[in-house]
Amino acid sequence: MVSLAYSFDCVIFEVEGVISNSAQIEQEAWLAALNSFLLRRNASIQAGSNRVVQRPFEEEDLNPHLNGKPLRDDAAARLFMSHRHIKLPEGLPRDSDDSNTIYGLCHAKHNQFMERLSTKGVRAWSQTVKLIKDLHSKGIPMAVATSSIYADTVLKAMGLTPYFTAIVDGGTAAQCSLRPKPSPDLILNACQAVGCTPGRAVVIEATEAGVSAARAANALLTVGVARHDNSFVMRNAGAHVVVPDLDGYASGDSLHTWIRHGTAANGANSRSPLSGIGPVAASPKSTGFADLDGFDVIPSPRPTPRHGRRAAPSEDSPPDSAHGSGGTQRASPQASPIPSPPSGLAVPGPPPPQRKVSVCAPPTGDEDDELDDEFFAQQLAKRRASRRKSSCFVLRPLTFSGVLFDVDGVFANVRQISELAWRLTIDELLLQRQEKLQEPYFEFESEEFERFFYGMQRLDGLATFLASRQIKLQEGSPDDDPVQGSATPTIHALANKQRLQFIELLSQNHAQVQWFMSTILLVHDLRRKGLKVGVISTMEGAARLLEAKGVLDLCNCIVDGPEAQKADLAEFPAPDLWLRLAEQMELPLDELVVVGGSPGSLQAARQAKAAFVIGMLREGTDEGVEAYGADIVIRDFAESHTAEHIQRWWDAKFTGPRMAATRDRRQSLAIQRRGSIRELRPTGMFAVADWEVREDQYLERTHQLKETLFCLGNGFLAMRGSFEEGFHGAMGESVPGTYLNGFYESSPIRYAEAAYGYPERHQTMLNVTGCRSIRFSVPGIDGPVDVHHGNGEITDYQRTLSFQEGVVTREYTWTNGEQKSVQVKVRNLVSFEDKNLAVIEYEVTPDFEGEVFLTTTVEGQVTNVTGGNDPRVGAALTGPTLKVIKTELHEEGLLTAVTSRTTYSNLVLACAARCVLTTENAFLVEGKATETATETEFRIAAEKGVPIKLTKYCAYHHSRDVADLTALGPNALATANGAQSKGMEHWTARQAEYLKRFWEQCNVEIRGDPGLQQGLRFNMLHLLMSVGRDGRTNIGAKGLTGEGYEGHYFWDTEIYIFPFFLYTMPDIARGLLEFRYNTLDGARRRAKELDHKGALYPWRTIMGDEASAYFPAGTAQYHINADVIFSLKRYMEATEDTDFLREMGAEMVFETARFWVDIGNFRTRDGKFVINMVTGPDEYTALVNNNCFTNLMARNNLQYAVEVAQRLKKDFPKDWLRLSKALELTLEELEEWARAAQAMYLPYDEKLGIFLQDDSFLN
Structure with a gap:
C-alpha cells in the first residue's frame, strides 16, 4: 500500500495541446477536405459565369478560426464557406464526402482525419504521459474535458484510455447540452464524473478558452501549457501557473507543491488556496514541436468503435510505453522528486488541511508497463458504471425500443x-x-x-x-x-x-412540401443507436414522398393508405393503424414512443395504449393537443433530436419523484454554473408575467422611468406613459411627451470656430401638441379639489401594459381628508390600424353626491427637454419650438383642434380631439380657446356610485404626409370624428387583432425563465411601436419613448434592429432600406462636401443630412456606409426582392463602393488596400488607421458591389444599362472595387494570434 497526502483530489486534462498534437491532424484534414471541394467547384465553373474561381485554402485561412476555438465541424464548415462567400446547402447527415453540402464537407473532413490518424499516428507529449502515469500510480482520479469529438479515438490510439475515469468530449456536450469552453460546463461535468468538487481539482489547459473555463469553474489550480507562444494570453485569462511544457513537473508532487506555495501567500485562513499565486511563467524546459526528443511518436492502429476492446499489447510495445520508428525509451513509472517551484511562486508556508488517499500500488518493474486485456476491460467497466451514475454527462441507457411517427405534421406538412x-x-x-x-x-x-x-x-x-x-x-x-x-x-x-x-x-x-429536418435528424440518431423506426400515414403516396426525401430507407416499417385499405383498417381516430404498425415491427406498444401530428392520430395512439405519446404542435394550441392524450407537447424536434432527449421524457413519466429530484439537481447545477437570472433581476419593480408588465406600487422617484416603460406608439405617433392628471410628486421628474416619427425642428449649429465640411444644422425630434391632459375636480371645503397622486391618499393602485392588447390600463382609488373617495380607471391606446390616432378613456366613479368637474385640454405651447451637454438626455433647444398658428372650437368644445408650425424646418402639424362623455348623470359642457390651447370642461351633477366616462379621440396629421397644407386641419378633425363613430371597443378589438397577428409571426417562447420571457416580449413590442414603416422614417436610438439623442437615427438600425424585422416582418425591413434610398441624394451631397466620390450616409440624422457636430465621433465613423449595405445584402439573401435591388438597392451599393475606393489607397510597400483616419464603432479610439471592423465591412461592401454588378449584367441587362449610364460606371471602376476588396488590409498580430482593433491598438 502507498499512502500519500495531497492537497487536490483529481486532475482534469485537455487533450489537444496538453496530451497530444491531434489539432495538427485536424487542421490537415480540414485543408484536404476543403481543397478537394474547391477543386470540384472550380472545375464546374462555366466560362462567362459570375462565380469566382477560388484559390486553395492555406493554414493562414484556418488559424484564426481553429486555434483554441471549440467549433463543431458543421459550424466550422459554415464559417469557412462564409469567409469565401460560398453558399452551400446544409444537405443531410447521410451525404457522402464528395457531396457539395455542409454535411458532405464535414464527412470529408472526418474521413481525412481518421485516415491520417490510422496511417501517420498521433504524437503524444512524453512528459504529459509521464504525469498521467504518475497520478495513476498514486490513485488520483483523472478525466478529460475537451470540445473535440475525437478525444476517445485519440486516447485509444495512444493507449491512454484506461487511465481516465471519464471522458467528457464534444459528443457528450451535444448530448447533455453543455456549452463549449470558455464556459465551465465541460470541466464541471468532468469533476462530477470523478466525484470531485471543482475546488479540489487541478485543471491543465493549452488555450485561453480552456484557462477561462477552468477559472470560471473555480478550479483549485489552473495550469496553462503554452506550447504555441501563448503564455501572455493564458496569464491574462487567469492561469495560476504557465509553463512551456511539463518537463520537470511531470508528477503529482509538482502540482501539490504549486498549491502549497500558493496557499502560503495568504496564510492558513485564506478562503482561496491559490489567491496568492499570480499568473506565473515557469522556466522553459523544452521549446515546442520542433524538438522531437520531447515526443513519443505513436503509430495508431485503425480506430476501434467507442468503448471497444483493444488487442493485447505485445512485449515490444506495452500500452504505457513510447514506441515507434525512433524507439524512444519508456517513461519511468516512479514518482519524480519534488522539483523547485517555478520562479515567482510565494515562499512555502503551512499547507492547507489535507486528506489521505490510500490505494493499492500497481505492479512494479516491467509488469507495471504491461496492462493486460483484463485490466483494460476493468477500466472500461468502471467508466461505464460511472457514466450510468452521472446525471448529466452520462449517456442514458435507452429503455424504449423504438419510435412510431405520423407523417403529416411530423415529417412533412401536407x-x-x-x-x-x-x-x-x-x-x-x-x-x-x-x-x-x-x-x-x-x-x-x-x-x-x-x-x-x-x-x-x-x-x-x-x-x-x-x-x-x-x-x-x-x-x-x-x-x-x-x-x-x-x-x-x-x-x-x-x-x-x-x-x-x-x-x-x-x-x-x-417541391412545395415543407419538410421538418429536425425529425429526419432524430430518425438518423435513433437508427444509429439501434432503435426501430416505424412510419404511418393515411394518405396514398406517403412511401413515394419519403423515398424522394431519402427517409424511406431509414424506416423499418411503413403502413400507408393502400395497405390500410387492403387490410380494411379503420382510419384515425381508430387505433387500428398504430396497432398494425407495432405488430409489423414485432414490438409491443408499451415499449414504443408514438409521435402524432393531428388530433385524430393522438386519439388513436391513446386508444392503442401506446406507452408514451408526443404531440407535435405545428399549429393550434397546447390545450387542444393535450386534450387528445399527449404526454408532452412540442413544436419541433429542433432542440431534442436525439434518443437521449426522448429518454428523459420517458423517465420523467415512468420514474416519477426520482426523476423530478434529478431534474432539480440539474437545475441547481445549472444555476451554480451561470448564476440565477432571477436573483440578479430587481424584484421590486414589476411582477413577472408572460404577456404583460404590471406595476402594483407607485413610486414617485421612478415616475420618469415608468413614463418610458409604459410608452405607447405605432411607429408614427407615440405618447409617453404620463399621467393624465399630471405629475405632482415631491421626488422625481416627469417628461409628458408626445412624438411624431420624422417630425423635427432644424436649427443652426453654433461653432466656436466653423470649418469647411462641418454640418450646418441640428435636427431635433419635437415634443408636439399635448392632447393627454385630463383633470377631475371634486368639491372641497375651500373650493374644488383636483384628484391626483399628490393630493390625497392613493390605494389599490395598478398599471398594466398588455403585450397582447396593446393597451395601458391604470386603476386606483383616491381618498381625501374629507372622506370623499373616487375610483379612477384609465385606458390608453395608440392605434396600429390608424397611425394618426390615439384614444384615451378616463372613467371616474365617486362615492358621494355633488357637483364635479372634468376638464381636458389640447395644449399647443410645449417644449423639449434641454439636454445640456448630454445628448442622451435631450436637445440643445430651449423654449417653445412649435408656434401655434390656429386654434379651433366646434360643437361647444366637444371637437377642438390646434395647428402649429416649426420655426426653421417649416413643418406644419394639426392636432384634433373629439370628446365623448358617457354617464347617467346630468351635465353641461363648455369650450374655451386661447391663442395656444383649447379647453373642454364638463360640469356634472354626480350621484354616488354612478360612473362618469370621458373618451377622447386624438388625431395627429402633419405636412410631410400632404401636399395641401390647408387640408391638415380638416383631415385631423375628420380622423377624430371617424374614430368616435366607431367607438373605443372597436379600436381595442382591432388593436388586439393586429397584435395577435404580430405574435403569431414573431413570438419567441422561452421555457424555464419567465422573467427573460417577459423582457424579450416587452422589447419586441417596443420595437414594433417605434419603427417607421413608410420609407421616409426610421427608428431612433431611443425609439419613440423620449427625446434622448434628439430622436436621431444611427447605425443601430442596420446592425441591431434590422435583423429582427427582416426575419419576422420583411415589409418593415424593406421600409427601413427605402429610407436609406430616399436619403441617398443627401448622402451624395455629404460626400461631395468632403471632396469624396460616391455617397456618405450621415452618422446621425432625421431627414437625411448629417447632424453630428463633432467630426471624430460622428462623420468619421465611415462604417455607417458599409452597415447600410450589410443590411441590404442580408435583405436580398432572405427575400430575393429583385425589384428592390433593381429600383433602389443597386444604386446604393454602387455609390457607397465608390466612396470606399476614394477614401482608401493601395499601400506602396505591399499593395495592401488601407483606410486611414477613421473612427470605429467603439468611438473611444478616434481617427485611427485601419480600424479592423471598418475595413472588414468595407471589404464586404466592395465585394457585394461587384456581385450586384455581375448579376445585373447577366439577369437584368436593361437595368444595368440604365444604371451604368446614369451613374457613369465603368469597367475599370468595377475592377478597382474587386482589387481593393481582395487586397483589403486587416491588422493582425502574429505573436498574439489576434486581429487588432486598429494599427495603434497595442501601442
Whole structure:
C-alpha cells in the first residue's frame, strides 16, 4: 500500500495541446477536405459565369478560426464557406464526402482525419504521459474535458484510455447540452464524473478558452501549457501557473507543491488556496514541436468503435510505453522528486488541511508497463458504471425500443395539399348543386377542413360535414365512380374523388412540401443507436414522398393508405393503424414512443395504449393537443433530436419523484454554473408575467422611468406613459411627451470656430401638441379639489401594459381628508390600424353626491427637454419650438383642434380631439380657446356610485404626409370624428387583432425563465411601436419613448434592429432600406462636401443630412456606409426582392463602393488596400488607421458591389444599362472595387494570434 497526502483530489486534462498534437491532424484534414471541394467547384465553373474561381485554402485561412476555438465541424464548415462567400446547402447527415453540402464537407473532413490518424499516428507529449502515469500510480482520479469529438479515438490510439475515469468530449456536450469552453460546463461535468468538487481539482489547459473555463469553474489550480507562444494570453485569462511544457513537473508532487506555495501567500485562513499565486511563467524546459526528443511518436492502429476492446499489447510495445520508428525509451513509472517551484511562486508556508488517499500500488518493474486485456476491460467497466451514475454527462441507457411517427405534421406538412384536395372536391359538388338544384353556394372554408377532415376518417368526416351543410347523399359503396359529375353523388364517390385529387396534387407539388429536418435528424440518431423506426400515414403516396426525401430507407416499417385499405383498417381516430404498425415491427406498444401530428392520430395512439405519446404542435394550441392524450407537447424536434432527449421524457413519466429530484439537481447545477437570472433581476419593480408588465406600487422617484416603460406608439405617433392628471410628486421628474416619427425642428449649429465640411444644422425630434391632459375636480371645503397622486391618499393602485392588447390600463382609488373617495380607471391606446390616432378613456366613479368637474385640454405651447451637454438626455433647444398658428372650437368644445408650425424646418402639424362623455348623470359642457390651447370642461351633477366616462379621440396629421397644407386641419378633425363613430371597443378589438397577428409571426417562447420571457416580449413590442414603416422614417436610438439623442437615427438600425424585422416582418425591413434610398441624394451631397466620390450616409440624422457636430465621433465613423449595405445584402439573401435591388438597392451599393475606393489607397510597400483616419464603432479610439471592423465591412461592401454588378449584367441587362449610364460606371471602376476588396488590409498580430482593433491598438 502507498499512502500519500495531497492537497487536490483529481486532475482534469485537455487533450489537444496538453496530451497530444491531434489539432495538427485536424487542421490537415480540414485543408484536404476543403481543397478537394474547391477543386470540384472550380472545375464546374462555366466560362462567362459570375462565380469566382477560388484559390486553395492555406493554414493562414484556418488559424484564426481553429486555434483554441471549440467549433463543431458543421459550424466550422459554415464559417469557412462564409469567409469565401460560398453558399452551400446544409444537405443531410447521410451525404457522402464528395457531396457539395455542409454535411458532405464535414464527412470529408472526418474521413481525412481518421485516415491520417490510422496511417501517420498521433504524437503524444512524453512528459504529459509521464504525469498521467504518475497520478495513476498514486490513485488520483483523472478525466478529460475537451470540445473535440475525437478525444476517445485519440486516447485509444495512444493507449491512454484506461487511465481516465471519464471522458467528457464534444459528443457528450451535444448530448447533455453543455456549452463549449470558455464556459465551465465541460470541466464541471468532468469533476462530477470523478466525484470531485471543482475546488479540489487541478485543471491543465493549452488555450485561453480552456484557462477561462477552468477559472470560471473555480478550479483549485489552473495550469496553462503554452506550447504555441501563448503564455501572455493564458496569464491574462487567469492561469495560476504557465509553463512551456511539463518537463520537470511531470508528477503529482509538482502540482501539490504549486498549491502549497500558493496557499502560503495568504496564510492558513485564506478562503482561496491559490489567491496568492499570480499568473506565473515557469522556466522553459523544452521549446515546442520542433524538438522531437520531447515526443513519443505513436503509430495508431485503425480506430476501434467507442468503448471497444483493444488487442493485447505485445512485449515490444506495452500500452504505457513510447514506441515507434525512433524507439524512444519508456517513461519511468516512479514518482519524480519534488522539483523547485517555478520562479515567482510565494515562499512555502503551512499547507492547507489535507486528506489521505490510500490505494493499492500497481505492479512494479516491467509488469507495471504491461496492462493486460483484463485490466483494460476493468477500466472500461468502471467508466461505464460511472457514466450510468452521472446525471448529466452520462449517456442514458435507452429503455424504449423504438419510435412510431405520423407523417403529416411530423415529417412533412401536407396539410395544405390535403385541404386543397378537399376544397376542389367540395366546391365542385356545391357548384353542381347550385346549377342543378338551385341551392345557394357558400364556398368551402378552412375552418371546416380543420373541424371535419384534419386527422379524421375520410368517410366519417365527410358525412359530418355534409350534415352540417344539410346536404343529404346516399352512402354508396367503396367502388363508386369518383368522377360522376353529379349534384347527388354518393359519399363513397366523393371520398374517392378527393383521394384522387390528393394523389395528383401531391405528385405535382413535391417541391412545395415543407419538410421538418429536425425529425429526419432524430430518425438518423435513433437508427444509429439501434432503435426501430416505424412510419404511418393515411394518405396514398406517403412511401413515394419519403423515398424522394431519402427517409424511406431509414424506416423499418411503413403502413400507408393502400395497405390500410387492403387490410380494411379503420382510419384515425381508430387505433387500428398504430396497432398494425407495432405488430409489423414485432414490438409491443408499451415499449414504443408514438409521435402524432393531428388530433385524430393522438386519439388513436391513446386508444392503442401506446406507452408514451408526443404531440407535435405545428399549429393550434397546447390545450387542444393535450386534450387528445399527449404526454408532452412540442413544436419541433429542433432542440431534442436525439434518443437521449426522448429518454428523459420517458423517465420523467415512468420514474416519477426520482426523476423530478434529478431534474432539480440539474437545475441547481445549472444555476451554480451561470448564476440565477432571477436573483440578479430587481424584484421590486414589476411582477413577472408572460404577456404583460404590471406595476402594483407607485413610486414617485421612478415616475420618469415608468413614463418610458409604459410608452405607447405605432411607429408614427407615440405618447409617453404620463399621467393624465399630471405629475405632482415631491421626488422625481416627469417628461409628458408626445412624438411624431420624422417630425423635427432644424436649427443652426453654433461653432466656436466653423470649418469647411462641418454640418450646418441640428435636427431635433419635437415634443408636439399635448392632447393627454385630463383633470377631475371634486368639491372641497375651500373650493374644488383636483384628484391626483399628490393630493390625497392613493390605494389599490395598478398599471398594466398588455403585450397582447396593446393597451395601458391604470386603476386606483383616491381618498381625501374629507372622506370623499373616487375610483379612477384609465385606458390608453395608440392605434396600429390608424397611425394618426390615439384614444384615451378616463372613467371616474365617486362615492358621494355633488357637483364635479372634468376638464381636458389640447395644449399647443410645449417644449423639449434641454439636454445640456448630454445628448442622451435631450436637445440643445430651449423654449417653445412649435408656434401655434390656429386654434379651433366646434360643437361647444366637444371637437377642438390646434395647428402649429416649426420655426426653421417649416413643418406644419394639426392636432384634433373629439370628446365623448358617457354617464347617467346630468351635465353641461363648455369650450374655451386661447391663442395656444383649447379647453373642454364638463360640469356634472354626480350621484354616488354612478360612473362618469370621458373618451377622447386624438388625431395627429402633419405636412410631410400632404401636399395641401390647408387640408391638415380638416383631415385631423375628420380622423377624430371617424374614430368616435366607431367607438373605443372597436379600436381595442382591432388593436388586439393586429397584435395577435404580430405574435403569431414573431413570438419567441422561452421555457424555464419567465422573467427573460417577459423582457424579450416587452422589447419586441417596443420595437414594433417605434419603427417607421413608410420609407421616409426610421427608428431612433431611443425609439419613440423620449427625446434622448434628439430622436436621431444611427447605425443601430442596420446592425441591431434590422435583423429582427427582416426575419419576422420583411415589409418593415424593406421600409427601413427605402429610407436609406430616399436619403441617398443627401448622402451624395455629404460626400461631395468632403471632396469624396460616391455617397456618405450621415452618422446621425432625421431627414437625411448629417447632424453630428463633432467630426471624430460622428462623420468619421465611415462604417455607417458599409452597415447600410450589410443590411441590404442580408435583405436580398432572405427575400430575393429583385425589384428592390433593381429600383433602389443597386444604386446604393454602387455609390457607397465608390466612396470606399476614394477614401482608401493601395499601400506602396505591399499593395495592401488601407483606410486611414477613421473612427470605429467603439468611438473611444478616434481617427485611427485601419480600424479592423471598418475595413472588414468595407471589404464586404466592395465585394457585394461587384456581385450586384455581375448579376445585373447577366439577369437584368436593361437595368444595368440604365444604371451604368446614369451613374457613369465603368469597367475599370468595377475592377478597382474587386482589387481593393481582395487586397483589403486587416491588422493582425502574429505573436498574439489576434486581429487588432486598429494599427495603434497595442501601442
